[in-house]
Amino acid sequence: MIFRQFVDDDLGCASYLVGDEETREAVVVDPAYAIEQYLAAAKQEGVRIVRTLETHTHADHVSGHGRLTLEHGIPVGIHPASEVAYEHDPLEDGREIVLGNVALQVLHTPGHRPEHCCFAVIDRARGEEPWVVLTGDSLFVGDVARPDLAVEAVDGARELYASLQRLLELPDGVEVFPGHVAGSLCGASMSSKASTTIGFERRFNPMLASDGDDEFVSAAAMTRAPRPPNLELIVELNRGPFVAAAAPLEERDALEPPILDVRPAEVFGAGHAAGAINVPLERKGFATKAAFVLLEDERPLIHAASREQAEDAGRRLRAVGIRELRGYVLHAPETETLQSMDVEELDRLLAENAVEVIDVRELHERDDGFIPGSRNIPYRLVREYGDELKEEGRPVVTICESGARAAVAASVLAASGVDARPVLDGGMQAWEARGGATVGFRRCGT
Numbered sequence: 001m002i003f004r005q006f007v008d009d010d011l012g013c014a015s016y017l018v019g020d021e022e023t024r025e026a027v028v029v030d031p032a033y034a035i036e037q038y039l040a041a042a043k044q045e046g047v048r049i050v051r052t053l054e055t056h057t058h059a060d061h062v063s064g065h066g067r068l069t070l071e072h073g074i075p076v077g078i079h080p081a082s083e084v085a086y087e088h089d090p091l092e093d094g095r096e097i098v099l100g101n102v103a104l105q106v107l108h109t110p111g112h113r114p115e116h117c118c119f120a121v122i123d124r125a126r127g128e129e130p131w132v133v134l135t136g137d138s139l140f141v142g143d144v145a146r147p148d149l150a151v152e153a154v155d156g157a158r159e160l161y162a163s164l165q166r167l168l169e170l171p172d173g174v175e176v177f178p179g180h181v182a183g184s185l186c187g188a189s190m191s192s193k194a195s196t197t198i199g200f201e202r203r204f205n206p207m208l209a210s211d212g213d214d215e216f217v218s219a220a221a222m223t224r225a226p227r228p229p230n231l232e233l234i235v236e237l238n239r240g241p242f243v244a245a246a247a248p249l250e251e252r253d254a255l256e257p258p259i260l261d262v263r264p265a266e267v268f269g270a271g272h273a274a275g276a277i278n279v280p281l282e283r284k285g286f287a288t289k290a291a292f293v294l295l296e297d298e299r300p301l302i303h304a305a306s307r308e309q310a311e312d313a314g315r316r317l318r319a320v321g322i323r324e325l326r327g328y329v330l331h332a333p334e335t336e337t338l339q340s341m342d343v344e345e346l347d348r349l350l351a352e353n354a355v356e357v358i359d360v361r362e363l364h365e366r367d368d369g370f371i372p373g374s375r376n377i378p379y380r381l382v383r384e385y386g387d388e389l390k391e392e393g394r395p396v397v398t399i400c401e402s403g404a405r406a407a408v409a410a411s412v413l414a415a416s417g418v419d420a421r422p423v424l425d426g427g428m429q430a431w432e433a434r435g436g437a438t439v440g441f442r443r444c445g446t
Helices: 038-045 063-070 154-168 198-204 213-220 231-238 264-269 286-291 307-319 345-350 361-368 379-392 402-414 426-431
Strands: 002-008 014-020 025-029 046-054 075-079 096-099 102-108 117-123 132-135 177-178 259-261 299-304 327-329 357-361 396-399 420-422
Touching: 002 038, 002 231, 014 038, 014 096, 014 102, 014 177, 025 038, 038 046, 046 063, 046 096, 046 361, 063 075, 063 198, 231 357, 264 361, 264 402, 286 307, 286 402, 299 307, 307 327, 345 396, 345 426, 357 379, 379 402, 396 402, 396 426
Parallel strands: 025 046, 046 075, 132 177, 259 299, 299 327, 357 396, 396 420
Antiparallel strands: 002 014, 014 025, 096 102, 102 117, 117 132
């Protein structure tokens, strides 16, 4: 058997190439929009991709199944409950996709979405039992899927519980390769490990230790992670018609808002174009952060340090449904600056009552400790508060756990005319390490 895993570190998404050495045929499972990686791997392995298999209609990234069909004539298989608009091969429960000695058995596992399926991989050169299962958005390493993106959370959680019990019928030695690792919004506490086993998850996954479905539903339905940005748009793109390859990104001479500056936060702070928003490409989760702070109908102009950096940013933005890009610039009038601060300066300014602190973490992240008197506005929402904070006229300091989200939030507020500065180095971790005062919060039932 030929088996290759591909992990998008920016989005936390995983996809797979599975093939047979004798027939030289292969399938791609849950392909990303950037299909070049699968074509290169297939060429390296000497196999021909004969089919795309989707575990479900994805809500956090644009699939590459359309490009594989339009550019290479490769058909798509997905469960009929997906109700997709494109021509497809309906993958019913129990069906096998056979590639010589290798077979992928369809296991219908609803919960995350009604059409969700896992694929148990059998290598008949070794035996009749599966030794790998591709679990998509059902079972992760250390976590399980969220049930609230396609149906009511309680209904989805009940279906997910039953689907997980089905997966737990597999032998302990079966290797689990999920559709997501840490960094994805499709789970809350998943590990950064790329794989696990049924036995390990049975023993150590806290979500599989529930005493019956009622306890599981109560835990699974109370998801605290934000919904993926552009969710409805991405689902519709993945539902069809097929999405073709995007036009090449072109360099522009003139600036035109909105400007998305993808350079490092320190570089942006030293000088940037007026009105630009900074989401550093170097930080993990770039595309998700950009999709949260850009408006749905905006066509951003990318400000990058190089053509390669601009093209990388373009690829990642298109992966989350931001397909209409104005192009990129490598040089711009850097008339604005954004000065950061450390926790020592923040402590002094708070003692003088000279600033308002905006904690840009998610609400539940503040439970373990937040700065007394700070206001909670998650970074993904600060754009909605720009006018309000500008009218108040008070200097603002943004802070998060480590500094990454604080930098994004400060740039968004500064673009709206707010006097904003981020705590870049360490954030709340640094504040607590130096003994800064915090207030904890305990929620009922926790």
